Amino acid sequence: xxxxxxxxFYILTGFLAAALxxxxxxxxxxxxxxALGLWVVNATYDAWRxxxxxxxxxxxxxPHSLPxxxxxxxxxxxxxxxxxxxxxxxxxxxPAELAVQGxxxxxxxxxxxxxxxxxxxxxxxxxRYEYQIAQARVLSPLQLWWHDxxxxxxxxxxxxxxxxxxxxxxxxATDNKLSQIGIRKQRRRGEGQDFHQxxxxxxxxSLRQIDWKATARMYKAISREYQDERDQEIILLMDCGxxxxxxxxxxxxxxxxxxxxLLLAYVALRQGDAVGLGTFGGTQRWLPARKGxxxxxxxxxxxxxxxxxxxxxxxxxxxxxxxxxxKKRALVxxxxxxxxxxxxxxMPALHLLRRRHLLLLASMREQALDKALQTPVDKLEQAxxxxxxxxxxxxxxxxxxxxxxxxxxxxxxxxxxxxTALINRYxxxxxxxxx
Numbered sequence: 001x002x003x004x005x006x007x008x009f010y011i012l013t014g015f016l017a018a019a020l021x022x023x024x025x026x027x028x029x030x031x032x033x034x035a036l037g038l039w040v041v042n043a044t045y046d047a048w049r050x051x052x053x054x055x056x057x058x059x060x061x062x063p064h065s066l067p068x069x070x071x072x073x074x075x076x077x078x079x080x081x082x083x084x085x086x087x088x089x090x091x092x093x094x095p096a097e098l099a100v101q102g103x104x105x106x107x108x109x110x111x112x113x114x115x116x117x118x119x120x121x122x123x124x125x126x127x128r129y130e131y132q133i134a135q136a137r138v139l140s141p142l143q144l145w146w147h148d149x150x151x152x153x154x155x156x157x158x159x160x161x162x163x164x165x166x167x168x169x170x171x172x173a174t175d176n177k178l179s180q181i182g183i184r185k186q187r188r189r190g191e192g193q194d195f196h197q198x199x200x201x202x203x204x205x206s207l208r209q210i211d212w213k214a215t216a217r218m219y220k221a222i223s224r225e226y227q228d229e230r231d232q233e234i235i236l237l238m239d240c241g242x243x244x245x246x247x248x249x250x251x252x253x254x255x256x257x258x259x260x261x262l263l264l265a266y267v268a269l270r271q272g273d274a275v276g277l278g279t280f281g282g283t284q285r286w287l288p289a290r291k292g293x294x295x296x297x298x299x300x301x302x303x304x305x306x307x308x309x310x311x312x313x314x315x316x317x318x319x320x321x322x323x324x325x326x327k328k329r330a331l332v333x334x335x336x337x338x339x340x341x342x343x344x345x346x347m348p349a350l351h352l353l354r355r356r357h358l359l360l361l362a363s364m365r366e367q368a369l370d371k372a373l374q375t376p377v378d379k380l381e382q383a384x385x386x387x388x389x390x391x392x393x394x395x396x397x398x399x400x401x402x403x404x405x406x407x408x409x410x411x412x413x414x415x416x417x418x419x420t421a422l423i424n425r426y427x428x429x430x431x432x433x434x435x
Contacts, residue, residue, distance in 0.1 A: 001148045002047050003137070008144045011039060043144050050140035050147040054081045056088065056109075058134055058151050062121075067162040071122040076105070076134075079114040087139040089146070094121060095129040097159065123159040126255075127305040131155040160304040161258050198222050232273045233289040233330035234426070235357075236261045237322060240306065241281030241313035243337035246366060248415050253364050254308040256415035257335045263419045264333070264426060265299050271430065276326070277302060280318035282309025286325055315349035323356060331358045331429060333422065338363035338396060338412075350408055358434060360409040362422060363400070 015036055022032045061075040074094075080086050091104040102119030109115055134153050137146040198214055201221030214222035238261060244254035251259075265275045269291065276289030277299060287302050313336065322332065332353055338346070338361075353359050377383050396412070403410045409429070413421040 002051060003146045003148050005139060005144055005146050007142075008043065011144075015039070042142065046140045046142040046144045050138065050145045053084075053086070053138055053140075053147060055149060055151070056080045056086070056136055056138070058090075058136070058153055060092070060131065060134070060153050060155050062131070062155050062157060064156060065158050065160055066121075066123050068123045068126050068159050069162050071120050073118045073120050075116055075118050077114060077116055078109070080109045081112060083111050084141060085110050087143075089137040089139075090117070090134060092119065092131070092134045092153075094131060095157070097123060097125040097127065097129055098157075099124055123157075126159045126161060126258075127307070129157045129159065131157065158304055160300055161255070161262060198224060231291075232430075233276065233326075233328055234265075234268045234273050235276045235278060235289060235322065235326055235330045235332045236265065237278045237280070237318060237332055237334045239281045239313045239334075239336035240279050240283045240308050241336075242308065242310045243313075243339070244281070244308040245310075246337065248366065251415070252308065253337055253415050254306075256364065256418055258303055258306070260419040260422050261303070261335070262296070262299065264422045266296055267423050268426065269293065269295055275299065276330075278318070278322055278325070279306065280315075280321075281313035282311035283307070284321075286321075288325070289328075289330065315346045316352075319349035319352045322353065326357070329357055331360065331426070333360045333362060333426075335362045335364075335418075335422075337366075338399065347402070347406075350403065351406065354406070354408060358409075358429070360411070360422075360425060360429070361403060362411040362413065362418065363396075364415045364418060365396075365412055 015032075018028075018032055018035075022028045057079040059077045061077065063072055066072055074092070076090065076092065078088070078090070080088075086109045087106070088109060089104050089106045092100075094100050094103075099122040100119065101122075105117045105119065107115055107117055132152070132154055133150045135148070135150050137148045139146060198211060199222070201210060201215075201223045205223045209223040211222045211224050238257055240254065244252065244257065246253045248256075261277075268275050272291070274289035274291040275295055277285065277287040279285045283306060285302055285306070287298060290298065326332075334350075334353075350359060350361065375382065375386075377386060400410050400412050409425060411421050411425060
C-alpha cells in the first residue's frame, strides 16, 4: 500500500495557497498549472520507485519464556538489499497481553546493511501467546510516499508466573533469614523422623537422642541426629472455579494460589519429597507426583496458561478422581475459596479423601471484607452492611471449625499470606511425622 508522507501534504498545502493567489492574479495560472503537472509527474515516479524498492527482511529475537510483570527487551534484526539508503518506520504487532514501550521504531539503513533496534515488553497476563505480523513503512526517495506493507514473523511466547518469590526464598534460605518472609524454622522434635547420622552430644539435645552403645565405645556422649522424613508425596489440588476469579489488588485469588503452589512445591522438592498436581472446577489437569528439580519445570509448564473458569467447583468429583489416580498415601493440599453453602458438598468429599490421605484445606479470605469491617460506621446502610459481613464471616468460621473437629487441617488466610501459611503448615506436618 502506498500512503502519502508528510512532505506531500506540505507541498499540496503550498499548491492550495498558490491557487488562492492565482485567483487574484489570473496571469499566473499557466505557471501554477505547469508546476502542478511537474509535481504530479515526479510524485507518480516517486511512488513507483517506492513500490519497486525491495522489501526488508525481518527476524525477531524474543524470549520464549517470560515471568509475568517483568520487563524484557525484544530485539529485531532488519536487513535491506536495495542500492539506496532507506528510512524505515516499523511497528511490531505484539499480543494485547503485553504492555509495549518504544514502538513504533524509526531509523535509517545504508545500502545493503542491517540494523538491530529494540523495544521493551512487560507481560500482564499468564498464558501462551503468539506474534503474527510486523508492519513496515519505507520512505520513498523524494520522501513523498510511504510504502506500507506487512511481514509475517510468527513467534511463540509463554508467560509464566513470576519466579521472584522462589528466588527470594532461595536467597533468604542461603542467608538463614527466612523469618523475614514469615517462615518459621524450628528444631526437630519427637518421632516420625529418619535417622541421619551420629555426632557428639550438644547442649540442648534430648536424652532420648543419646546413643548409649556409641557413647560406651567412644567414651564420650554421642547423639543421634535425625532429619525430616523424605520420599513423601504432596498433591496440590487446586480449585479453578468461578470464585477464584475474585481479586484482591492486582492479582486474582487464582494467581495467588498459583504463586503459593509453586513456592510450596519448590520447598517440598528441596525437602526430598515428590510433588504432584490436580485441578478441578472447569479445567481438569493431572500431574503425578515426581521428585527432583525437573519436577518444578513440569509444574510450571502444566500451570502457566491455566485460568479460572465460570464454572462452580465439584468437590465430590474432584475427591473421587483423586482417589482413583493417587493410590499412595499423600499430603493432599486443597486450595479453594470456601463458602458456607459448600458444606453439603465439601464435607463428604473431605471425609472421602481423609480415609486414605492426610488432608489440608486452605481457604482464601477476601481482604475486602476485612477492610469493610474497619471502616467507621456513619450511616444505617453501613451498619447493616457490616452486620451482614460479620454474620457471613461467623458462618464461615463455623464451617472451618467443623472441618477441624473432623481431624482435617484447615487454614483461613488472606491471599497475600497464603504462601507463608502453607509452607509453615507443611513444615509443621513434616516435623510431627503425621504423614
